[in-house]
Amino acid sequence: MKKILTFTLNGEKTEVICEPNRSLLDLLRDDLGLTGTKKGCEEAECGACTVLLDGRPVNSCATLAVECEGHDVVTIEGIARNGELHPIQKQFIEKWAFQCGYCTPGMIMSAKALLDHNPHPTETEIREAIEGNLCRCTGYAKIVEAIAAAAAEMNWEAENA
Amino acid sequence: MVxxxxxxxxxxxxxxxxxxxxELGxxxxxxxxxxxxxxxxRDKVLKADYLIDIKGIPGLDYIEYDEKTGLKIGALTKLYDIQTSEIVRKYNPAVAKAAKYVAxxxxxxxxTMVGNICNASPSCDTGPILVAMNAKVTVHGPEKDREIPMGEFFKGVKRNALQPGEIVTGIVIPPLGEGEHAAYIKHAVRKAMDLAIVGVAAWVKMDGNVCVDARICLGAVAITPVRAPSAEKVLIGKELTPEVLAEAGVAAMADCKPISDVRASAEYRHDMVRVFTKRAVRKALEGYKEDLT
Incomplete structure (x- = not known):
């Protein structure tokens, strides 16, 4: 049976009608056109579909859209501020932390969840934060570098604001 | 795929x-x-006509501790919150570590941890430590509430002891008393997103250098997590020297029935039970420090 679903998506109140068997991933990509979130394995293994649900990184392929009723969802499309890329996005470009780019939105969302709660992560903490995100081309060294650089940039901005 | x-x-x-x-059966x-x-x-290996989402039920997301009953974890408490909880890390770091090993x-x-045990996978990471700790699950039933000892909770591959209409509301883990130590260690190829080849939880009660009581639970080497009574027997009443630990490891091999699969052969698992039983007891005695983060 179709349900009316109301939730906050990238800061805006959103209302959609959907079936219970719609995954959050399919809702975002196919119904709402937010194709920044990638569909990889659909097994909750690869992390390409990572979004933030109430600030927590989750696999949107293993989340039902109807579970989001009343909750807060943030996707890769929602993290730029006033037309400017988020520091994590900027540092991924700066450090060449991607090749094909398919894992990148998920990586960035996992990194954002980390930095939102832990502004000074160790390298181990960065690696653990992206443990559920697979990259099959660049490898992880530059991704870890980019996240560390983004943390440094955000901390510098916070201290000098 | 839809x-x-x-x-x-x-x-x-x-x-x-x-x-x-x-009502829905x-x-x-x-x-x-x-x-x-x-x-x-999605893979059609699990069928459900109705999904009953219990996330809207209040009062099931908690982590509490008191000296008498120990650690209490709610049915809606997420594994990440258990892994990072100061309370869990302080009073039973092995439980925090087991939570962190999941996926x-x-x-x-x-x-959730409750979901991890209800799913009753033979390789579930939080089962062995809960069995070794003699934890109990609290259950809400259509007629009455009850408690199920963790040692009686797993009934087979993906089968648990819940009766129709019953819902697990939480887990109660007895406190680690004076001289009691616990650990859970997992053997897997990758650190993340991998199932255990072997997982071993150990709980020991020491009087000085002598072990006065012990519970060992093995994961991923039988249809459910299983106790290793032969290994426990070796440990109890002895000083835990490297020789005794080695002997307990060998004894534990008789307590499991591993299968061969894509992760490892039965022979390899058998041998790793020997190694990891030894290491789990050693880890319990050593305790957790920096390796919890």
């Missing part, structure tokens, strides 16, 4: 959830985080 069709129900109380389960499944429900439904950061931000 998920098969089902009805999605969101009861507001345990009574309502339990009544729905009774075997086609109804309880879900919390859903991470062990949604992917297998990935994303899964642990959605999945």
């Amino acid at each position: 998920l098969p069709k089902f009805d999605y129900l969101t009861p507001a109380t345990l009574e309502e959830a339990s009544n729905l389960l009774v 075997a086609g109804a499944k309880v879900m919390a985080g859903g991470t062990d429900i949604i992917p297998p439904m 990935s950061t994303q899964i642990r931000h959605k999945g």
